[in-house]
Amino acid sequence: MEYLSALLLGVIEGLTEFLPISSTGHLILLGDLIGFQGPPGKVFEIVIQLGAILAVVIIYWRKLLDLALHCWRPGLQRFYVLNLLLAFLPALVLGATLHKVITEVLFSPWVVSVALILGGIAIILIERERPPPTIHSVPEMGPLAALLVGFGQALAMIPGTSRSGATIITALLVGVDRKVAAEFSFILAIPTMLAATAYSLFKARAELSADGAGLIVVGFAAAFAVAFLVVRWLIGVVGRIGFAPFGWYRIVLGAVMLAWLSLR
Numbered sequence: 001m002e003y004l005s006a007l008l009l010g011v012i013e014g015l016t017e018f019l020p021i022s023s024t025g026h027l028i029l030l031g032d033l034i035g036f037q038g039p040p041g042k043v044f045e046i047v048i049q050l051g052a053i054l055a056v057v058i059i060y061w062r063k064l065l066d067l068a069l070h071c072w073r074p075g076l077q078r079f080y081v082l083n084l085l086l087a088f089l090p091a092l093v094l095g096a097t098l099h100k101v102i103t104e105v106l107f108s109p110w111v112v113s114v115a116l117i118l119g120g121i122a123i124i125l126i127e128r129e130r131p132p133p134t135i136h137s138v139p140e141m142g143p144l145a146a147l148l149v150g151f152g153q154a155l156a157m158i159p160g161t162s163r164s165g166a167t168i169i170t171a172l173l174v175g176v177d178r179k180v181a182a183e184f185s186f187i188l189a190i191p192t193m194l195a196a197t198a199y200s201l202f203k204a205r206a207e208l209s210a211d212g213a214g215l216i217v218v219g220f221a222a223a224f225a226v227a228f229l230v231v232r233w234l235i236g237v238v239g240r241i242g243f244a245p246f247g248w249y250r251i252v253l254g255a256v257m258l259a260w261l262s263l264r
Contacts, residue, residue, distance in 0.1 A: 005034055006215040010048050010222025017052040017223070018186055018231050020123060020165025020246045021253075025112040028159055029257055032109050046200045047216050051223030053193050056186050059231055063187070079139035086143055087150035087167070087184075088191050094154045095196060099203070102157050113257040115160025120250030126169050127244045133177040138184050145174040149184070153192065160254075163189065168243065182238050186231060 012030055016023040027045050057064065070077040135141055141149075152170030156163040164185045171181035 002215060003218055006044070006218045007222050008034070009044070010051065010219035011226050013045075013048050013219070014052055014055070014223040014226025014228075015230055017049065017227055018056070018164050018189065018234065020119075020162045020168055020243055021250055022112070022116060022119070022156075022160050022162035022165065023049075023052075024107075025116055025160035025162070028107060028112050029109055029253075043201070044216055044219060046197055048219035048223045049193055049197055051220040052227035053190055053197075055224050055227035056190055056231060059228065060183075060187055064190075076137075076139040082143070083138055083141050083146035083184075084188055084191065086146040087153065087188050088195075090147070090150040090154040091157070091192050092195060095157060096199065098157065099199065102159075107159055109257060109261055111158070112160035113254045113261065115158055116250040116254030116257070119161055119165055120247040120254065123165060123169055123247030123250070124244050126172060127242050127247070130172045131175050133172075134175040135180065136177050137180060141171075141174075141176065141184075145171075145176070148174055149176075149188075153188065162250075163192070165243075165246070172243075178242065179235070179239050182234060 009027060009030060012026050013023050016026045024045075031045075067077050067081055071081040072078075135145065149167050149170045152166040153163055155161055156166040167185040167188060168178075168181045171184060172178065176184070
């Protein structure tokens with residue numbers, strides 16, 4: 001049963017990490033529902049995120065290689081990387097400052113449920129009222145837009161908010177095209193999640209051991225496989241379906257969880 005639970009949590013991580021519905025929130029809710037007892041602390045949840053990151057690295061490896069090779073000289077690649085760095089900065093500073101408070105105070109099913117509902121409402125309203133897109137590539141974003149997206153990402157440290165949801169919706173508000181907003185969110189996830197994972201593992205270093213390694217491997221593999229499929233699917237359909245369906249899903253899930261928590 002532990003391995004089945006680890007597999008299920010890995011699938012949920014891969015399925016929700018890059019959709020605007022909050023992977024952390026889903027893991028907290030599901031872990032609470034099934035009573036999952038994996039490796040000590042948050043080690044399991046931390047490590048399986050690397051599977052989702054690996055999926056994005058493989059999907060975008062050509063673009064990442066191009067950025068690495070050509071960002072050192074003037075050109076579009078340099079503007080792309082500068083925008084990534086600016087968007088990464090708020091989460092880096094605020095994450096290091098507020099990590100302990102957030103994990104100790106806000107990581108609860110109640111907070112997640114409320115954040116899911118509020119985030120869902122925000123997604124639906126912004127999709128309806130957003131300005132017409134004027135930015136059709138990441139290098140066009142400019143420093144201010146990139147920094148605003150970064151502050152949106154920092155807001156997602158509240159569990160249930162969704163990192164991808166916050167970055168995509170903020171990008172839409174500043175006039176970024178849907179597909180460009182999704183791509184920027186996916187690639188911005190790489191340094192952000194790597195830094196968050198490394199920091200969380202350092203904080204949990206006393207709890208690291210070989211115990212539960214099998215559970216972590218199962219969760220990691222499931223997260224990688226499912227995230228790979230989800231990212232490729234979302235890239236293909238986001239321009240047609242938009243993000244409003246995810247907003248309605250968040251509202252329904254958050255309301256159901258609040259009802260269940262109240263009755264429990």
